[in-house]
Amino acid sequence: MKILGLIGSPRENGNTATLVNTILEGAAENGAKTKVYHLARMDLKPCKGCMSCSLDGKCIIDDDMQELYKEIMSSDAIVIGSPIYMWQMTAQTKTIVDRLIALTCWQPCAKPEFSRLLKVKTKLVLAYTYGNPNPNNFDHYFKYMEGLFSFLGFDVQESIWVSGTTALDDIYHHSEIFERAKELGKKL
C-alpha cells in the first residue's frame, strides 16, 4: 500500500504540513509506505490548455509534474493538503489539480484506454487549514472539492480541516485533530 502526500503550502513546516504528515504517520503505523512532496519546492508550471494530452494522455510540459504523474498513478491513496488562500486552495495546489486533466478521459477519448487512468479509483483525502476561527466557514467549498475529485474518478474518503490557524504551530492548539488525522491515515 503506497500513500502519497502532496502539500500545497509554501510554509514547509506549517499547519498543513503537520496535518498531512500526521495522516501519513497513521498510515505508516498500519504498514503503508508513504512519500511526501512539497509542491512549493517543485518546478510546476500551469496548464497551457494546448490539449496535447487529449491525443495521447501525456502532458507536454517538461517539469516536475512528470514525476508527480508517475507517483499519482502508482499510489493506492493520495492526501492532498492545502491552506485556504482567498477562500480556496493555494496556487501551488491548483496548478497540479489543473494538470490532472492529462490523466482524465477526454470526451470522446482519442484513445479509449486512457479512460482507465483515473478509473482505478485511487483513494483520496483532502486536508485543509485556514485562519478563520469558524470551523464551518468553508464547508461549501470542501463539499465542492469532494465533488470535483469524485468527478475526476478519485475515491474520495474524507475531508479534514483545522480552522483558526495563523501562526506556523497553531494546529497544536487543536489537540483533537491529531487523533482524528492519525485514525484517518490508519483507515486508509
Ligand SMILES: Cc1cc2nc3c(=O)[nH]c(=O)nc-3n(C[C@H](O)[C@H](O)[C@H](O)COP(=O)(O)O)c2cc1C
Ligand atoms: C495569501 C493568504 C491568503 C489567505 N486567505 C485566507 C482565507 O481566505 N481564509 C482564511 O480563513 N484564512 C486565510 N489565510 C490563512 C491561512 O489559510 C492559514 O494561516 C493556514 O493555516 C496557513 O497554512 P500553513 O500554516 O500550512 O501555511 C490566508 C493566508 C495567506 C498567506
